[in-house]
Amino acid sequence: MKRVITYGTFDLLHYGHINLLKRAKALGDYLIVVISSDEFNWNEKHKKCYFTYEQRKALVEAIRYVDLVIPEESWNQKRSDMHEYTT
Amino acid sequence: MGDDWKGKFDFLKEEGVEVVYLPRTPEISSSQIKRDTNYENAVLRNTAIRVRGEQSMKRVITYGTFDLLHYGHINLLRRAKALGDYLIVVISSDEFNWNEKHKKCYFTYEQRKALVESIRYVDLVIPEESWNQKRSDMHEYHIDTFVMGDDWKGKFDFLEEEGVEVVYLPRTPEISTSKMKKDLYDANAVDGESKTSHDDINTDPK
Numbered sequence: 001m002k003r004v005i006t007y008g009t010f011d012l013l014h015y016g017h018i019n020l021l022k023r024a025k026a027l028g029d030y031l032i033v034v035i036s037s038d039e040f041n042w043n044e045k046h047k048k049c050y051f052t053y054e055q056r057k058a059l060v061e062a063i064r065y066v067d068l069v070i071p072e073e074s075w076n077q078k079r080s081d082m083h084e085y086t087t
Numbered sequence: 088m089g090d091d092w093k094g095k096f097d098f099l100k101e102e103g104v105e106v107v108y109l110p111r112t113p114e115i116s117s118s119q120i121k122r123d124t125n126y127e128n129a130v131l132r133n134t135a136i137r138v139r140g141e142q143s144m145k146r147v148i149t150y151g152t153f154d155l156l157h158y159g160h161i162n163l164l165r166r167a168k169a170l171g172d173y174l175i176v177v178i179s180s181d182e183f184n185w186n187e188k189h190k191k192c193y194f195t196y197e198q199r200k201a202l203v204e205s206i207r208y209v210d211l212v213i214p215e216e217s218w219n220q221k222r223s224d225m226h227e228y229h230i231d232t233f234v235m236g237d238d239w240k241g242k243f244d245f246l247e248e249e250g251v252e253v254v255y256l257p258r259t260p261e262i263s264t265s266k267m268k269k270d271l272y273d274a275n276a277v278d279g280e281s282k283t284s285h286d287d288i289n290t291d292p293k
Contacts, residue, residue, distance in 0.1 A: 064207040
């Protein structure tokens with residue numbers, strides 16, 4: 001099984017997100033979407049979302065191309081995610 | 088070839104032939120025709136109509152604008168789908184919104200459709216073009232259950248005359264597209280743009 005991962009905020013969902021998720025899923029069999037947590041957005045990106053993490057997660061989980069949603073908590077999580085989600 | 092393939096077949100010159108890319112005719116393509124004629128919808132609709140032959144399949148329909156999608160929409164669509172096996176979502180067309188509801192959407196019909204089609208609970212999306220389409224939709228799509236949010240309570244009971252069950256599901260509290268628009272247009276409510284550009288980010292801090 002080929003596993004694909006992408007990262008983003010996914011605050012106000014639009015067809016651009018859908019296009020990306022659809023093409024990302026087409027690159028493999030299992031798509032993981034990592035959504036920045038509220039704390040990460042605020043502390044690291046100085047960005048306030050309209051929706052909370054849980055609300056953004058609920059929306060992205062409902063997209064048919066998405067298999068798993070997990071939070072992004074720090075910038076250096078990406079390297080370890082590559083190994084943690086291999087199996 | 089058409090020049091949308093420009094350069095892609097230059098390697099055939101190695102085989103001793105001239106390679107020519109002709110300018111495409113502007114503004115027309117098979118995919119455009121399919122979009123304009125609603126071809127994909129027709130295919131899906133035919134599938135839907137074939138499927139209705141199966142008596143065991145319970146068909147559910149709901150109507151809405153679905154402009155700025157939020158978790159309230161997802162809650163409604165999930166519960167609507169759970170009432171049956173096949174969920175049809177009817178999205179108001181841009182003309183219907185403008186002429187009948189005097190409402191301008193942020194997204195076009197095609198953009199709203201693309202989003203709703205990507206929701207895993209949704210099986211078919213079709214346009215709403217007029218107020219009196221609902222009665223005929225019940226028969227055309229062999230609907231068993233008509234669902235709306237309970238802000239419409241009682242307003243569509245007349246559809247029971249068409250032989251369908253009418254269900255009003257409780258709305259998710261404290262969220263609506265209208266509220267989102269109000270909040271978003273309020274310049275102070277949300278800082279819409281990230282203050283950090285991608286170039287400012289050290290993406291590999293080790």
